Amino acid sequence: MPGPLEALQEMLGEAFRREAPVAEDPGLAARCAEHVKGNDRLTPAEQVDLYRRQFWMRHLGSLEEDYPGLRALLGAAAFEAFCRAYLQAHPPASFTLRDLGDDIVTFAEGHAGFPEGQEALCRELVRYEHAFIDVLDGAEPPPLDPARLAVMTEEDWGTARVVLHPLLRRFRLAYPVHEIRDAARAGSALPEVTLKAVCLLLFRRDLTMRWMEVDPLALTLLDALARGVPLLPACELCAAGLSEEETAQLGERVQGWFAHWASSGLIVNVAHIAPQDAVEALGGEVVPH
Amino acid sequence: MSPSEKPRLGLPDLGVGVGLRRKHHEHILTNRPAVDWFEIISENYMVPGGRPMVTLDRVLGLDYRLIQHGVSLCIGGSEPLDRDYLRRLKELVRRTRTPWVSDHLCWTRAHGVDLHDLLPLPYTEEALRHVAGRARMVQDTLEVPLLLENVSSYLTYTASTMTEWEFLSGVVEEADCGLLLDVNNIYVSGYNHGFDGATYVDAIPAHRVVQIHLAGHTNYGKYIIDTHSDPVIEPVWELYRRACARLGPVSTLIEWDEDIPSFEALLAEADKARAIRDEVERARAA
Numbered sequence: 117m118p119g120p121l122e123a124l125q126e127m128l129g130e131a132f133r134r135e136a137p138v139a140e141d142p143g144l145a146a147r148c149a150e151h152v153k154g155n156d157r158l159t160p161a162e163q164v165d166l167y168r169r170q171f172w173m174r175h176l177g178s179l180e181e182d183y184p185g186l187r188a189l190l191g192a193a194a195f196e197a198f199c200r201a202y203l204q205a206h207p208p209a210s211f212t213l214r215d216l217g218d219d220i221v222t223f224a225e226g227h228a229g230f231p232e233g234q235e236a237l238c239r240e241l242v243r244y245e246h247a248f249i250d251v252l253d254g255a256e257p258p259p260l261d262p263a264r265l266a267v268m269t270e271e272d273w274g275t276a277r278v279v280l281h282p283l284l285r286r287f288r289l290a291y292p293v294h295e296i297r298d299a300a301r302a303g304s305a306l307p308e309v310t311l312k313a314v315c316l317l318l319f320r321r322d323l324t325m326r327w328m329e330v331d332p333l334a335l336t337l338l339d340a341l342a343r344g345v346p347l348l349p350a351c352e353l354c355a356a357g358l359s360e361e362e363t364a365q366l367g368e369r370v371q372g373w374f375a376h377w378a379s380s381g382l383i384v385n386v387a388h389i390a391p392q393d394a395v396e397a398l399g400g401e402v403v404p405h
Numbered sequence: 406m407s408p409s410e411k412p413r414l415g416l417p418d419l420g421v422g423v424g425l426r427r428k429h430h431e432h433i434l435t436n437r438p439a440v441d442w443f444e445i446i447s448e449n450y451m452v453p454g455g456r457p458m459v460t461l462d463r464v465l466g467l468d469y470r471l472i473q474h475g476v477s478l479c480i481g482g483s484e485p486l487d488r489d490y491l492r493r494l495k496e497l498v499r500r501t502r503t504p505w506v507s508d509h510l511c512w513t514r515a516h517g518v519d520l521h522d523l524l525p526l527p528y529t530e531e532a533l534r535h536v537a538g539r540a541r542m543v544q545d546t547l548e549v550p551l552l553l554e555n556v557s558s559y560l561t562y563t564a565s566t567m568t569e570w571e572f573l574s575g576v577v578e579e580a581d582c583g584l585l586l587d588v589n590n591i592y593v594s595g596y597n598h599g600f601d602g603a604t605y606v607d608a609i610p611a612h613r614v615v616q617i618h619l620a621g622h623t624n625y626g627k628y629i630i631d632t633h634s635d636p637v638i639e640p641v642w643e644l645y646r647r648a649c650a651r652l653g654p655v656s657t658l659i660e661w662d663e664d665i666p667s668f669e670a671l672l673a674e675a676d677k678a679r680a681i682r683d684e685v686e687r688a689r690a691a
């Protein structure tokens with residue numbers, strides 16, 4: 117049996133999260149009047165409503181800040197309806213509003229209320245915008261020591277693990293959703309969005325969020341590096357299915373990408389690992405050298 | 406005199422400070438203005454890294470004094486205290502070297518849901534003992550003094566058996582902790598519930614007040630909401646004068662969180678508080 121304090125908090129906690137004014141539910145209004153005094157200017161239900169309104173204002177405002185692209189795409193009313201449905205399904209659980217969208221990606225996957233024909237676009241946009249939250253205030257590892265690259269031999273690249281920045285996020289997008297978010301944040305008109313495959317990296321540099329469009333092959337290489345596959349075997353994975361001419365050019369392209377990633381801070385270390393671990397990173401499959 | 410009978414529980418008077426807010430970070434880091442101290446919202450810095458932590462370390466590097474003020478402790482909640490929250494809060498205490506930590510005499514969570522609001526408690530013996538026990542635990546865990554702040558409230562309970570100031574005084578005495586007296590919150594709650602702020606100021610245990618808050622609010626006629634969006638109004642300055650006369654010099658902070666003005670305007674508000682403190686002190690000395 118909960119004590120009176122706990123029971124009171126549970127009752128009010130539910131009342132504060134209701135969508136409609138308390139007075140519209142006579143049963144709840146009566147329960148509120150049992151516990152809340154009211155005064156000569158406000159009824160108990162009206163007093164509870166002051167907190168109820170603030171609950172919605174605060175949490176809708178927080179989601180509006182975190183998902184500006186989705187809001188611009190859907191429009192204010194549809195965005196609010198989506199957020200209300202989300203907050204009903206996943207009430208705030210963490211002490212910090214930063215975690216408010218913890219379940220929003222999964223929720224969006226199953227949400228039936230997106231505009232017809234734009235469901236996939238909306239879900240992709242949610243997934244992209246959600247990624248900003250962890251990257252924005254994630255911990256920064258020490259930068260790559262250039263001396264580590266200088267001492268690498270050809271043989272080392274066959275076994276060394278390239279450590280990517282832990283806050284680097286990789287996307288294979290069907291829509292250029294990054295352009296939607298950027299336009300929304302800049303307050304400009306949204307671009308015409310049609311299906312257009314984009315390989316995108318999202319990361320933080322000098323405390324600022326940045327994105328970089330990359331070649332699909334470059335993203336495949338990064339995916340392999342992220343799994344712990346050393347550089348040379350990762351390149352061999354990328355070469356699968358390429359023409360002879362493309363394969364011949366691959367080495368030079370990889371060098372260019374690698375240099376760009378290193379100078380952009382996306383590579384934070386090159387670590388020697390035991391050959392057995394390298395095989396495991398390849399999923400147990402040994403790639404011929 | 407034992408430490409708990411000394412004015413401010415023996416803790417220092419830091420003068421008049423202002424809140425450290427994102428809007429002013431660049432100005433502060435570039436111009437290094439003279440400020441007695443800054444108050445930070447603890448939760449904004451309980452993150453692994455990024456801009457908040459870099460800014461925090463840079464401000465600390467400039468030798469500014471930082472005081473931590475939290476909003477999520479939920480000292481009046483019915484769920485067990487959040488151990489992970491306390492661990493992270495303590496980590497921040499070590500980083501900022503704050504001489505005390507404050508949070509609100511309220512509840513914020515119920516039944517697994519965080520309402521992110523400062524919700525008033527019923528003023529009952531049950532609630533008093535419950536909160537005081539938890540405050541002792543928090544104080545033991547953090548190893549710095551805890552101050553509890555009176556909140557602005559928009560409702561009162563039929564179950565209450567004492568006044569707000571009796572409840573607040575009872576809690577801090579029983580918990581043997583400090584008090585953060587928010588003079589604007591006294592005014593707001595006094596307006597909303599029809600009590601006299603002066604009675605409140607005169608009733609609280611003076612030696613436990615370690616810090617004072619001043620802020621602006623929004624008056625909607627039938628009620629006032631504590632918005633921290635405007636300058637301090639004259640009746641609140643009057644209450645502050647009364648508090649200074651009763652308590653002596655106590656670290657005072659100007660809170661401004663919505664429609665935040667320029668840093669100069671914020672400092673002007675702090676200067677106003679300083680002038681009142683000084684004037685009251687001169688009168689006391691004479």
Ligand SMILES: [Fe+2]
Pocket residue numbers: 554587590618660
């Ligand atoms: Fe306050």
